[in-house]
Amino acid sequence: MSGSADVVDSQGETPAKASLGMNLRRLAAKEAVALLVALVLLMFVFSITSPYFLNVPNMLNIGRSVAIMGICAAGVTIGLIGGVFDLSIAAVADLTSVITSIIYLNLGAPPLLAMLAGLVVGLICGVGNGMLVTRLRINPIIGTLATAGIYRGIAFLLTNGQSHAVPSEGFRWLGRTRVFGIPSALIVMLVVMAIAYVILRHMRFGRNTYAIGGNPIASRLAGINVDRQRLYLFMLVSFCAGLSGLVLLSKLGTMIPNASAGTELDIIASAILGGTALSGGGGTIQGTLVGVLILGTLRNGLVINNVNAYWQEVASGIALIIAVGIDRLRAGGYR
Amino acid sequence: MPDDILLRAERINKEFPGVKALVDVDFELRRGEIHVILGENGAGKSTLIKILGGVYERDSGDILLEGRPVHLRDPRQAALAGIRVIHQELNLLPLLSVAENIFLGNLPGGAIPGTVARGRMNTRAGELLERLGLELDPSTPVSRLTAGEQQLVEIAQAMTTEAKILIMDEPTAALNDSEVQTLFDLLNVMTSREVGIIYITHRIAEVLQVADRVTVLRDGHRVGTLPASEASPDQLVQMMVGRSLDEMYPRSWSKVGEPLLEARGLCSPDGLTDISLTVHAGEILGIYGLLGSGRSRLANLLFGAAPISAGEILVRGKPVRVRTPYEARALGLGYLPIERKVEGLILPLTLRKNITLASLDRYMRGLFVDEQAERRSAQHWSEALRIRVPSIEVNIGSLSGGSQQKTVVARWLDARASILIMNEPTRGIDVGAKVEIYSLMDELCHQGVGILMFSSEMPELMAIANRILVMSLGRITAEFAHGQASQEELMRSAVA
Numbered sequence: 001m002s003g004s005a006d007v008v009d010s011q012g013e014t015p016a017k018a019s020l021g022m023n024l025r026r027l028a029a030k031e032a033v034a035l036l037v038a039l040v041l042l043m044f045v046f047s048i049t050s051p052y053f054l055n056v057p058n059m060l061n062i063g064r065s066v067a068i069m070g071i072c073a074a075g076v077t078i079g080l081i082g083g084v085f086d087l088s089i090a091a092v093a094d095l096t097s098v099i100t101s102i103i104y105l106n107l108g109a110p111p112l113l114a115m116l117a118g119l120v121v122g123l124i125c126g127v128g129n130g131m132l133v134t135r136l137r138i139n140p141i142i143g144t145l146a147t148a149g150i151y152r153g154i155a156f157l158l159t160n161g162q163s164h165a166v167p168s169e170g171f172r173w174l175g176r177t178r179v180f181g182i183p184s185a186l187i188v189m190l191v192v193m194a195i196a197y198v199i200l201r202h203m204r205f206g207r208n209t210y211a212i213g214g215n216p217i218a219s220r221l222a223g224i225n226v227d228r229q230r231l232y233l234f235m236l237v238s239f240c241a242g243l244s245g246l247v248l249l250s251k252l253g254t255m256i257p258n259a260s261a262g263t264e265l266d267i268i269a270s271a272i273l274g275g276t277a278l279s280g281g282g283g284t285i286q287g288t289l290v291g292v293l294i295l296g297t298l299r300n301g302l303v304i305n306n307v308n309a310y311w312q313e314v315a316s317g318i319a320l321i322i323a324v325g326i327d328r329l330r331a332g333g334y335r
Numbered sequence: 336m337p338d339d340i341l342l343r344a345e346r347i348n349k350e351f352p353g354v355k356a357l358v359d360v361d362f363e364l365r366r367g368e369i370h371v372i373l374g375e376n377g378a379g380k381s382t383l384i385k386i387l388g389g390v391y392e393r394d395s396g397d398i399l400l401e402g403r404p405v406h407l408r409d410p411r412q413a414a415l416a417g418i419r420v421i422h423q424e425l426n427l428l429p430l431l432s433v434a435e436n437i438f439l440g441n442l443p444g445g446a447i448p449g450t451v452a453r454g455r456m457n458t459r460a461g462e463l464l465e466r467l468g469l470e471l472d473p474s475t476p477v478s479r480l481t482a483g484e485q486q487l488v489e490i491a492q493a494m495t496t497e498a499k500i501l502i503m504d505e506p507t508a509a510l511n512d513s514e515v516q517t518l519f520d521l522l523n524v525m526t527s528r529e530v531g532i533i534y535i536t537h538r539i540a541e542v543l544q545v546a547d548r549v550t551v552l553r554d555g556h557r558v559g560t561l562p563a564s565e566a567s568p569d570q571l572v573q574m575m576v577g578r579s580l581d582e583m584y585p586r587s588w589s590k591v592g593e594p595l596l597e598a599r600g601l602c603s604p605d606g607l608t609d610i611s612l613t614v615h616a617g618e619i620l621g622i623y624g625l626l627g628s629g630r631s632r633l634a635n636l637l638f639g640a641a642p643i644s645a646g647e648i649l650v651r652g653k654p655v656r657v658r659t660p661y662e663a664r665a666l667g668l669g670y671l672p673i674e675r676k677v678e679g680l681i682l683p684l685t686l687r688k689n690i691t692l693a694s695l696d697r698y699m700r701g702l703f704v705d706e707q708a709e710r711r712s713a714q715h716w717s718e719a720l721r722i723r724v725p726s727i728e729v730n731i732g733s734l735s736g737g738s739q740q741k742t743v744v745a746r747w748l749d750a751r752a753s754i755l756i757m758n759e760p761t762r763g764i765d766v767g768a769k770v771e772i773y774s775l776m777d778e779l780c781h782q783g784v785g786i787l788m789f790s791s792e793m794p795e796l797m798a799i800a801n802r803i804l805v806m807s808l809g810r811i812t813a814e815f816a817h818g819q820a821s822q823e824e825l826m827r828s829a830v831a
Contacts, residue, residue: 202703204695211692214681221640221678222693222746223664281683 035274035290042294046301053304060183066296067185068175068244068251069267070289074189074196075240077271077288081200082209083216083280084133084233085140088148089267090260092125092238093245095155100246101166101255102158111170115246122242125151126235133234134227148264155257163256166249175250185247192240197285209233214281266316270295273323295319339366340402341531342387342418342500347396349382354725356382358555360396364500364531369522371534371542371563374552374575375737375767380535383552384502387533388420389413401499417499421506427485427492429478434460436477437492463491466524469517483514490521501525502533507541508763519545537766539568551575576767583766584798585774587781591801592616594652595785596637596668596754601646603636606809610646614754614785619776621800622789625829628806630789631673634758637787638670639663650754664693666754669747671740673758673789679743680731687713687727689742693750716745721771737768744775755779758789773799793822807831 047054072089079086100118103109109117125147132143175185200206211219212226220226248259274291276283298319302312342364349357357379364370374380385391387398389407398405400416407413410420427436434457435442443459445452460473469487477485486506493501507515522532522545536542542549546563551574558574572583594613601610607629614620624630635641637648639657647654650666657663660670672678680689690713691698698705698712713727720741724734731742740760747755760776761769776786776799790796796803803820805813805828813828 198703204699204704207688207695207704210684210688211681214683215677217678218672218681219692221638221660221670221672223660223750224692225659225661281681 032275032287032290035287035294039290039294039297042297042301046297046304050301050304053301058300058304060181060186062293062296062300063186064183064251065300066292067183067189068248069263069270069296070189070292071192071247072241072244072263073267073270073288073292074192074285075237076267077274077276077283077285078196078200078206078209079233079237080268080271080276080278081213081280081283082229082233083213084230084237085144086129086234086237086241087141087144087264088125088129088151089237089241090262090264091148091151091155092122092241093248093260094257095125095151096122096242096245097249097255097259098155098158098257100249101164104166104168104171105164111168115171115174118246119239119242122238122245123235125242126238127231129238130231130234134230152258152261159255159257161257163254165254167253171250171253173250175247176253185251188243188247192243193285193289200285205229205232210281212280213277265320266295269316269320269323272327273319276327278324278327291323340364341366341400343397343399344383344387345397345399347383347386347398348394349379349386349391350394355555357386357393360552360555360557362550362557363560364533365547366529366531367526368547369526369532369534369545371536371546371549372552373536373539373542373549373571375537378552378575379555380552381504382555384420384504384533384535387413387500388418388502390420414496417497418502419493419496419498419500420502420504421489421493422504427477427489430476432457432474432476433464433471433480433488434473436488437463437473437495439492441495463495469521481511481514483510486510487514487517487521490518494525498530500531500533502535504535505537506534507536507538515541539571542566542571543568553577572766576770583770583773584795585770586777586799588801589617589777589781591618592783595650596787597649597652598637599647599649601633601636601648602644603632604642604644605632607632607636608809610811612787612804612811614787616753616783616785617780618801619780619786619788619799621796621803622787622806623791623793623796623803623825623829624789624806625791627808628829629809630791630806631758632809633806634670634673634756634787634789637663638668638756640670664750664752667752669693669750669752669755671743671747671755671757671760673762675736675739675743680739682730682732684731685728686717686722686724686731686734686742689731690716690727690745690749693746712749713745716749720745720775735768737764737771740764740768740772741775744772748779753783754785754787756787756789759791760788761790761792761795769795793825797822797825805829 043054052058072093076086076089096118099121100114103117104111104114129144129147132138132147133140173184174188177184179187200209208224208229211224212229216226245260249255252259270291271283271288272278273294274284274287274289276288295316298315299312302315340363344360344362347357347360360379360383362383372380372383382391386393387407389410389412392408398407405416407416428439437460438456443452443455444450457473464471464473469491471480471484477488480488506518510518525532534546543563543566548560549563549566549571550560551558551571553575592615594615596614598610598612602608610633612620622630622633632641636643637657639659639662648657649655655666657666663670676682681692687709691709695704698709710727717724717727722738722741722745724738731739734742761772764772773795779786788796788800797820801817803815803825804811805825807829812831815824
């Protein structure tokens with residue numbers, strides 16, 4: 001392999017002058033194509049095995065189910081690019097939904113205000129995670145595993161483990177309506193992803209995120225405030241998690257304290273499947289979108305084909321292995 | 336082909352997109368000879384080595400091994416053909432013992448199938464080490480050895496294979512003087528066994544010590560091959576660089592202006608004591624010291640990357656707090672760290688993005704980064720500093736050491752730093768690139784930049800620094816003006 005100069009950097013950009021490093025560039029392009037091919041293949045297979053799969057209502061179904069995952073995955077992607085790994089996303093999503101519901105039901109606040117309060121709680125959780133990692137210097141995986149327990153615990157304490165209906169028109173608009181036939185949840189996801197894309201690709205915050213993920217030591221010595229950047233990233237991840245929790249609350253019309261439990265791995269897997277490096281410094285929102293679609297299609301297809309629900313767990317696990325496997329292959333293999 | 340020619344490469348060509356790495360290069364290795372390949376980064380030495388080692392495939396040309404044409408498709412084939420390459424990065428397993436590393440892949444089996452005959456392995460390893468004149472206990476874990484000893488173990492490992500040709504890439508980079516001598520003795524043992532050795536280095540002194548013949552490459556061409564006994568340093572430099580030795584240190588002494596950076600009585604918790612110095616605009620203040628003298632600690636300290644326990648720092652006459660690199664940058668300081676790959680560059684990003692890393696504020700148009708302006712700047716710096724790249728969008732990991740170093744300098748120039756702290760700026764860089772960096776530093780002095788240059792290379796400090804401070808054990812022990820210090824005096828102050 002005669003690789004020397006590489007034309008595609010970790011932000012996935014191909015520059016104007018493209019004539020070098022053919023190998024790596026082709027590989028990166030191949031990968032994006034491979035993902036899309038996988039998605040199309042999956043859809044093809046499912047459309048054969050079941051007549052109920054390939055139609056507009058089902059496609060919108062997939063859209064709706066991936067929307068919630070996608071909102072969270074967008075935040076997770078930005079975090080991972082910056083080297084921030086957060087396992088508390090599901091707990092934050094549920095805590096946000098719990099707090100919002102309580103403020104609405106018990107304090108009688110208007111729905112919009114309750115939702116904003118919920119989002120603020122999400123941000124606070126992010127600050128908590130960030131402080132643990134940047135001040136106490138705790139490893140992010142362990143730290144967020146711990147906070148996940150704390151946040152979930154609080155959610156259960158506040159609700160005594162009970163679910164509660166949250167009837168209100170004021171909540172519908174976020175996750176349970178349609179705009180020109182497109183589920184609102186999907187629109188929210190697309191908006192969030194669009195914003196995430198702009199941040200990563202065009203804003204200084206995004207550039208610094210790639211930098212600290214790529215090499216935190218060198219970033220610090222170049223004058224970037226790495227700790228502050230990491231704190232903001234934790235807040236961003238938790239904010240998106242909280243938002244996804246609100247959309248789920250709106251969609252269900254019910255507050256369930258552990259609604260999102262267990263979805264963390266799927267969300268992280270979709271980001272990695274889409275090309276976000278586990279080690280930081282690389283990844284794109286477009287990739288995550290495809291990753292989310294692949295996982296969502298997989299689940300939907302299995303349900304449509306009446307496959308035992310538990311097989312979905314197996315399928316998710318296998319998808320995660322494939323995702324990480326590809327990530328390691330990209331990085332040169334598990335060494 | 337005469338019997339004593341082990342390897343002959345004829346008219347080797349290798350081209351990468353945009354770059355002709357090797358053009359009609361001939362190379363010949365005799366049995367039992369040590370043949371050094373000398374050249375700058377980008378000259379083609381690594382490419383040639385990789386072709387001989389089976390890592391790359393040549394575009395055209397022939398390779399003959401003992402008279403037979405061979406096609407070295409991959410490293411395994413090359414190894415089977417008897418060619419072993421020892422790279423700069425060591426390939427030992429740190430948690431295993433010396434003996435285990437030497438016999439890696441070849442562990443002697445014990446009585447029970449599946450076990451290792453540890454005793455026999457250690458004995459054989461011990462014998463090998465002894466034959467090579469190495470005094471090491473074969474059961475020591477490799478992680479406990481010094482870098483130099485590890486290098487020697489790797490060579491011992493190479494000797495357990497039936498290698499006919501040994502290729503070594505900068506083998507003395509991590510060795511101290513006595514280890515270098517052990518290495519040379521080892522090489523003599525091997526040559527007495529008719530092993531041919533190809534040795535890459537940029538240290539001209541070594542060439543004259545150890546080589547039988549030396550081939551100089553420049554810009555992908557073979558400039559010449561001569562017996563080491565007939566080569567002089569001046570001539571070799573001339574061949575490598577196209578420049579004579581006394582053009583090595585370009586320096587036109589600019590006017591020295593007001594004090595930019597001043598340290599008074601600085602102390603640190605990790606051993607720096609009472610450091611006081613002043614860097615003026617237009618001057619290069621050199622700091623010399625041996626390993627452990629505190630140079631890197633001081634460099635980090637001045638840039639806010641390490642805590643200060645006492646003393647103060649003044650920038651342009653005003654006392655300031657430099658507690659983080661972020662604050663240092665804001666004050667106009669820039670930092671060239673000693674390990675550019677680990678501490679200087681963001682490897683997954685392109686050249687352009689690495690250059691603008693510290694100056695992104697200037698490229699903001701509203702909320703967004705103005706990439707057109709970024710590209711213009713990066714283009715400007717890569718031309719001004721002669722960073723040899725096909726495009727500013729290349730991945731920075733593919734650049735040579737000199738180019739990488741210049742990228743970090745470009746970063747701080749783009750950030751409009753007026754005080755540059757450079758820690759070993761020419762470390763691991765070849766002659767031609769070194770001259771370019773000295774030239775750059777001189778140019779910066781003329782622009783009023785103040786440079787603080789830490790170095791362990793006496794000749795360069797003596798040639799280009801306005802003043803030289805000597806450090807030893809965390810303190811400053813002496814100060815010399817340009818032309819005032821001799822090597823002996825510097826060394827005496829460094830061990831005081």
